[in-house]
Amino acid sequence: MKRALTIFSLLFNVSLSQAEVPAVTTALDEAKGTVSVNIGGSLFTTLHVKGFAKPVIHPIIGPTGLNMVREWPVKNAAPNEEKDHPHHKGLWFTHGAVNGVDFWKEAKDAGTITVTGNPETGKNDSGSAFVKTTEDWKAPDGRKICTSTTTIIFNSARTIDYTITLTASEGDVTMGETKEGTMGIRSHPVLNLKGKFAAGKALNSEGQKDGDIWGKRARWVDYFAPIDGKTVGFACFDHPSNLRHPTTWHARDYGLVAANPFGLHDFDKKNPKGSGNHTIKKGESLILRYLWVFHNGDAAEAKIEEQWKTWSSAAK
Numbered sequence: 001m002k003r004a005l006t007i008f009s010l011l012f013n014v015s016l017s018q019a020e021v022p023a024v025t026t027a028l029d030e031a032k033g034t035v036s037v038n039i040g041g042s043l044f045t046t047l048h049v050k051g052f053a054k055p056v057i058h059p060i061i062g063p064t065g066l067n068m069v070r071e072w073p074v075k076n077a078a079p080n081e082e083k084d085h086p087h088h089k090g091l092w093f094t095h096g097a098v099n100g101v102d103f104w105k106e107a108k109d110a111g112t113i114t115v116t117g118n119p120e121t122g123k124n125d126s127g128s129a130f131v132k133t134t135e136d137w138k139a140p141d142g143r144k145i146c147t148s149t150t151t152i153i154f155n156s157a158r159t160i161d162y163t164i165t166l167t168a169s170e171g172d173v174t175m176g177e178t179k180e181g182t183m184g185i186r187s188h189p190v191l192n193l194k195g196k197f198a199a200g201k202a203l204n205s206e207g208q209k210d211g212d213i214w215g216k217r218a219r220w221v222d223y224f225a226p227i228d229g230k231t232v233g234f235a236c237f238d239h240p241s242n243l244r245h246p247t248t249w250h251a252r253d254y255g256l257v258a259a260n261p262f263g264l265h266d267f268d269k270k271n272p273k274g275s276g277n278h279t280i281k282k283g284e285s286l287i288l289r290y291l292w293v294f295h296n297g298d299a300a301e302a303k304i305e306e307q308w309k310t311w312s313s314a315a316k
Helices: 003-012 304-314
Strands: 026-029 034-039 042-048 056-060 091-093 114-124 129-138 145-154 159-166 171-175 181-188 200-204 220-226 230-238 250-251 256-259 278-280 285-296
Touching: 003 091, 003 285, 026 129, 026 145, 034 129, 091 159, 091 304, 145 220, 181 230, 181 285, 200 250, 220 256, 230 256, 230 304, 278 285, 285 304
Parallel strands: none
Antiparallel strands: 026 034, 034 042, 042 056, 056 091, 091 181, 114 129, 129 145, 145 159, 159 285, 171 278, 181 256, 200 220, 220 230, 230 285, 250 256
């Protein structure tokens, strides 16, 4: 994983001779089912592999020390937080129709994604760190539908490089047509586009803004807002190797931002019903990769387009 050093240097125009890169460290707590990730000794984020219907990354501390995702329902709600969509927890990957089973919502009739065994953790030469997990996707009756392996790289520049490999281990698997998916985050309320405390703006790689980005194809989406006198934001990058790149986005004004290549008809009724379906044949796999960037400034100041170009060309 030496590529992490090269990508860091290219993205942020530094070298080890120009700047000391803070070390990223991980700490596994088997009893709690968590992996804490620190940057320079301070908490950046925590991966939860137990306690929820799916693996969840929460909190995510941004460059100014603010938690960039909603506290609730992982923790007690802050005074300015809405209590809607309890399945929106931090940052996660799942989907609302996998062989007809809904893994997006959380209910007795919904599927669950369970991490098997303990996460594998390690450090890269660049000072970044990685966590690897394997997962079973199970229907409400306990049937295993498929499996996945996930590798997450955490960088000192506050990026999360998320790669998941979905494998049709039990038989053919159809990722079904629905807007309810897939690689998602629920933002801090100030970053929202609407709401009592909302001050956010949104922009995608095609120049579309705010509510116009929903359902549109784009290489990246960025949300940003002034908080305590400083503008901060987050962006999600879709990798060129991903299915149906550039992906469509289930990006809402209330703070849900999700890359979803499977919702084609839901996003645009001109597309035939079922056009978002994708079947993984038994024994085969689908690999999806995303980069999350938690940054200072707006999309222009953070050079999001330049960062996407660098990451997408350098990351293999």
